[in-house]
Amino acid sequence: MSEETSNFEIKAATGGEGDVAGMFSTFMSAFEQFKQTNDARLAEIERRGRVDVLTEDKLERLNAVLDGAKSAIDRQALDRARPRLEGGRIEANDEYKQGFAAYVKRGEEKALSIGSNPDGGYLVPAETETEISRLLTGISPIRAIASVRQVSSSVYRKPVTLAGPAVGWVAETAARPQTASQTIDALDFPTAELYAMPAATSAFLDDAAVDVGQWIAEEVNAAFAAQETAAFIGGNGVNKPRGFLDVPQVAEADWAWESLGYVATGEAGAFPDAHESDVLIDLVYALKAGYRQNANWVMNRRTQGALRKLKDADGNYLWQPAASPGGRASLMGFELVEAEDMPDIGAGTTPIAFGDFRRGYLVVDRQGVNVLRDPYSAKPYVLFYTTKRVGGGVQDFDAIKLLKFAAE
Structure with missing residues (x-):
């Protein structure tokens, strides 16, 4: 495991830089490294017909980092949005x-x-x-x-x-058939x-x-x-x-x-x-x-981890991270709910x-x-x-x- 991957894991576990923007930056950096590692995995399969165990291990670690960082971002966003109910005093x-x-x-x-x-x-x-x-x-x-x-x-x-009434077009002076x-x-x-x-x-x-x-x-x-x-x-x-x-x-x-x-x-x-x-x-x-x-x-999240590795015919990743903190990841352009x-x-x-x-x-x-x-x-x-x-x-x-x- 590289020192950079280890740093990502530490930041994800401790809340990154301590704010939503910092954690989101850590998340996006981890995703870029995930893509590079997965590209290397695919290249190994094409070149040698198998994947080096260290590459596979690094990819799974990055997958876990992405899951942990996204959960931390969601928790932080929810805490910030929480209002107080009584505000320290009760109206008379x-x-x-x-x-x-x-x-x-x-x-x-x-x-x-x-x-x-x-x-x-x-x-x-x-x-x-x-x-x-x-x-x-x-x-x-x-x-x-x-x-x-x-x-x-x-x-x-x-x-x-389950089935609506029968409808259709009719001439102005024609007889109106009875509808079901x-x-x-x-x-x-x-x-x-x-x-x-x-x-x-x-x-x-x-x-x-x-x-x-x-x-x-x-x-x-x-x-x-x-x-x-x-x-x-x-x-x-x-x-x-x-x-x-x-x-x-x-x-x-x-x-x-x-x-x-x-x-x-x-x-x-x-x-x-x-x-x-x-x-x-x-x-x-x-x-x-x-x-x-x-x-x-x-x-x-385990199924999502498997889909992160998939690409389309043009080599683009089907899974994409959220565009902003608190948002949802997308798959093929549709939002993904975990x-x-x-x-x-x-x-x-x-x-x-x-x-x-x-x-x-x-x-x-x-x-x-x-x-x-x-x-x-x-x-x-x-x-x-x-x-x-x-x-x-x-x-x-x-x-x-x-x-x-x-x-x-």
């Missing part, structure tokens, strides 16, 4: 927010009757609920690109038109309870400077995001959202409503030996033009999804986040059983396509 006329802070810190309940829940606990103030949703959108990859709808009931029913009725169906999106249980010491809660709304939002945010992302991708719909990979999958030529179409690579567990990128082009054009305009790639719950490349797996997720996948949030204070179960810690209700599922089965690593 905001009685509920003041009462909620007293409940979290000291267990006082007398001012919270309007936010009580029949199952126990209290609703968080509106600002805290908004902050939880904002933070989830920032780190939950599928939520960030899907449609999100707030509802007040446990099930959201969405009507969908349109076909309408309904999709149900039930919500299920998602919970987290952050803990705090009494000393921490006694600190007058603690912004309890911000603290709860930050504590539950990562736990909520991890659980809901896994469900949005692979959930079976039983007491959780139904993920898009749980929908029946059929070859694109046989696609029908209530299934997702896939394009096969032609090789079990691998890209084809020749013209590897052709299957990606096939996947892009399996999606109708109206969906391609706002389409995203979805895959995990979701760790997507499967790895393997025989019969579908590790790459491509589609307009805004039209294709719906996230349903039931209004209200509930907090129940428990100072008894884990003394000396105080537990906060925090729940929200979330649902999700595919709403347009033609808007998402998959790449399947299989012979057919």
